[in-house]
Structures are given as structure tokens and as C-alpha cells.
Amino acid sequence: MAGSALTAASIAAALRRIPADQPLAWRLRVLPVCASTELELERWLAAGVQPPLALLAQQQRHGHGQQGRVWQSPPGGVWLSAALPWPAQPAEAASLALAAAVGIALQLESLGLKPQIKWPNDLLIDGRKLAGILPRLRWRGGRVRYAQLGVGLNGLNRVPAGAINLAEALGQRQHPQAQPACLAARLLRGLEWAAAAADQPELVRRQVEQRLWQPDGIEHNGELWSVAGLAADGGLRLCRNNTEVVLIRQF
Secondary structure, three states: OOOOOOOHHHHHHHHHOOOOOOOOOOEEEEEOOEOOHHHHHHHHHHOOOOOOEEEEEOOEOOOEOHHHOEOOOOOOOEEEEEEEOOOOOOOOOOOHHHHHHHHHHHHHHOOOOOOEEEOOOEEEEOOEEEEEEEEEEEEEOOEEEEEEEEEEEOOOOOOOOOEOOHHHHHOOOOOHHHOHHHHHHHHHHHHHHHHHOOOOHHHHHHHHHHHEOOOOOEEEOOEEEEEEEEOOOOOEEEEEOOEEEEEOOOO
């Protein structure tokens, strides 16, 4: 099927088919298998190659999410680490994870889906995890050199309980848009939106709030709290009995 092979050329071809307001000149690399796309990207950067870069693997043996949790990365999904331009002194609220989540959500919405953003760095469909984002800002001398993101997005791959892949979300087992090359291109377009919105914290906050996952309750300090939205700095506002707290997540 067209777009099914995950190669740098197939991703570049898929990118050309997706409109972009502020495209980046991506340098792409695809590996058949690796231990960690993050480690491979850092080797690439250490060799002097400049962002924007995106390194993908058809299969990742030791992928991980926030707090070191294992992220299953079998063939059929998109397992990516990217380095992209970011403001030297970024605005607090336009956090990297949230901006990336909005950008990717916009691409999914163009396919007719209704993704929700689970603060601070997951994308859900019908309450099930579709994608996870691991953000890092790389600093030098008190200034950001670039943003680095790890993204895992379920496409055609098998998923664990509580997760969903894009093919199921779209209702077709081998949906063309769930093919890894097509999905990788949409993910990169989403990251371009994040880079363009990096200095627009209020835009990012509003866009997140429109898509914010709001379960019946979130446990905090042993009690159930209601989600009230986002604070100006991108923290999650929780309310309980006329009391409000703001959660801040450090990666």
C-alpha cells in the first residue's frame, strides 16, 4: 500500500501532500531498529548536524516515557525523536509538551478525529492513549539551544490495554492515514505548529483548554479533585470544595 514503507523518502513524499503554514526544512533519518531514538538523535546532534532533525525507528527496543516508564514500540507505530528551533528565552506557558500536543491534535482533527489532551503530555481518543510526548529543552549558557521531543504514536501496531491505535480510531484496520510514513508526516507537521506557537503562550493555553481531558475526578494527595482548566503558566488547575491547587510537572 502506498505510504506503508517507513523511509526518509516516503516521509518526505507524504509531507509534500500535507499543507503547511510554516514548514521546517527537516533532515530525516529512519532506522530499522534501535535501542532508543533519543540516544540516536543525540549522536546525530553531537556530530554537528543542526536542527530541525527527526530520527525515527521502525522498532525501538528500549523506548521510555515520562518518569522512565516503558513505552512499547513495536513495528507499525511511529517512534520519533526530533530537535527543532525554539526561542532562546521561552515563554513559560507555551510549554513544549503542550504546544506539541496541540499541533499533533490539529493534525488528527483534520482526519475527523476528536483527540483530547491529557495533561501534561498524552493524547487520548475516547479516553484511550494514542500518543505520548517526552519533552526536553536543551540549554547552554542560560539560553535554549533547541527543543528536543520524543514522540510515540500508535498507528498500525498492537497496543496494550487502555491504549488505541490510529487504525482502530479511524475504523479501518489498514487505513492509509495510519500507515507509518503518512502518520510520521502528520506528526512532523504538528511539531511545526508547536515551533511556530512557541512564543504565543496564551494561544497554546486556549488551544489546550479546548481539548483538555476532564475525567470525573483526578486523585491528588489521596483525594479526588475536579479539573478546572489551565493556569497562565500551563499548570493544571484542580478544584475541590472551593479550594484550588495548580499542578506543575517538571520533565
